Amino acid sequence: MKQYKTYMAKPAEARASQKWHLIDAEGQTLGRLASQIAKVVMGKHKPTYTPHVDTGDFVVVINASKIRVTGTRLVDKKYYSHSLHNGGLRTVALNELLVKDPERVIRQAVWGMIPKGPLGRKMIKKLKVYGGIRHDNASQNPQPMQVAL
Secondary structure (H helix, E strand, C coil), X not given: CCCCCCCCCCHHHHHHXXXXXXXXXXXXXXXXXXXXXXXXXXXXXXXXXXXXXXXXXXXXXECHHHCECCCCHHHHCEEEEECCCCCCEEEEEXXXXXXXXXXXXXXXXXXXXXXXXXXXXXXXXXXXXXXXXXXXXXXXXXXXXXXXX
């Protein structure tokens, strides 16, 4: 009987194969978009995916302020932050946050879908989100990526 070895990616190999992807968020549903972005940032779209190695690619998201949500989430969905002082809980609705800081909406949705800890913090740094059409990563030549609906 022949023994097969399981492939485990090395960190140097993973860094050498990283690509840049450009995703237009205009008209995309928030949760579905975030799950596709999380898959690319973690590297699950590659056959060389290894859970304990950062094999993911960089993702540039534009038009974050033009995302879509279903139902009454624009008013009902709340984002919470706490200052760690008594009475320091702050609550912001999704519609207010889309006006004030649309990048945080997508970043927080993706953060909820990737592993927590040192590896997850390394992965989330590969996500670049911009509220409008302009972005600062043109020199990396990101390739447009179609997001499945």
